Amino acid sequence: MASSPRALSSAMVPLFFIFISFSEAREFLIGGNTDSWKIPSSESDSLNKWAESSRFLIGDSLVWKYDSNKDSVLQVTKRDYMSCNSSSPVEEYKDGNTKVKLDRSGPYYFISGSEGHCEKGQKLIVVVMSARHSRFVGISPAPSPVEFEGPAVAPTSSAASLKGSLTVALGVLVGFVLLGL
Numbered sequence: 251m252a253s254s255p256r257a258l259s260s261a262m263v264p265l266f267f268i269f270i271s272f273s274e275a276r277e278f279l280i281g282g283n284t285d286s287w288k289i290p291s292s293e294s295d296s297l298n299k300w301a302e303s304s305r306f307l308i309g310d311s312l313v314w315k316y317d318s319n320k321d322s323v324l325q326v327t328k329r330d331y332m333s334c335n336s337s338s339p340v341e342e343y344k345d346g347n348t349k350v351k352l353d354r355s356g357p358y359y360f361i362s363g364s365e366g367h368c369e370k371g372q373k374l375i376v377v378v379m380s381a382r383h384s385r386f387v388g389i390s391p392a393p394s395p396v397e398f399e400g401p402a403v404a405p406t407s408s409a410a411s412l413k414g415s416l417t418v419a420l421g422v423l424v425g426f427v428l429l430g431l
């Protein structure tokens with residue numbers, strides 16, 4: 251007799267929880283939904299609104315699901331993000347099931363590769379905090395990614411994690427001062 255699906259899934263449940271509790275890295279499905287990589291219907295529906303409500307840490311991954319015939323994901327510079335310039339992306343993904351590992355702190359900029367979509371709001375900034383255990387990021391309200399002006403100094407090794415978190419903290423403070431807040 252073939253093993254029943256029920257027996258199989260009940261065997262997997264403990265494994266699943268062990269995996270969750272031992273693995274610090276998480277995967278974020280963009281927009282929390284398999285059809286979220288599209289032109290947002292309104293400002294409040296935008297992907298940056300979604301990103302602001304999440305805390306991204308080094309080691310986490312972003313996952314995009316989309317129709318590879320109609321769309322793509324471009325990782326771009328801040329400048330190209332602002333101007334929706336898709337001509338020279340840092341990275342281009344078009345497999346329909348894109349996973350990007352966040353391996354440094356600081357901002358990541360993404361736009362749609364579909365003509366005209368970025369201009370209509372299909373764009374995303376993800377700001378990665380470097381310190382997993384920092385109280386700082388827990389207490390302080392996250393700065394709006396759009397206004398995040400701190401120097402994007404990424405620590406080069408995980409040993410530099412604490413230093414990196416201080417750099418980010420300093421960067422945010424400097425950003426606020428520069429913005430006159």
Ligand SMILES: *[C@@H]1O[C@H](CO)[C@@H](O)[C@H](O)[C@H]1NC(C)=O
Nearest residue numbers: 330333334335336337338339
């Ligand atoms: C887009 O970026 C490319 C490469 O950086 C540049 O040559 C081009 O002028 C830019 N286009 C616009 C419309 O800014």
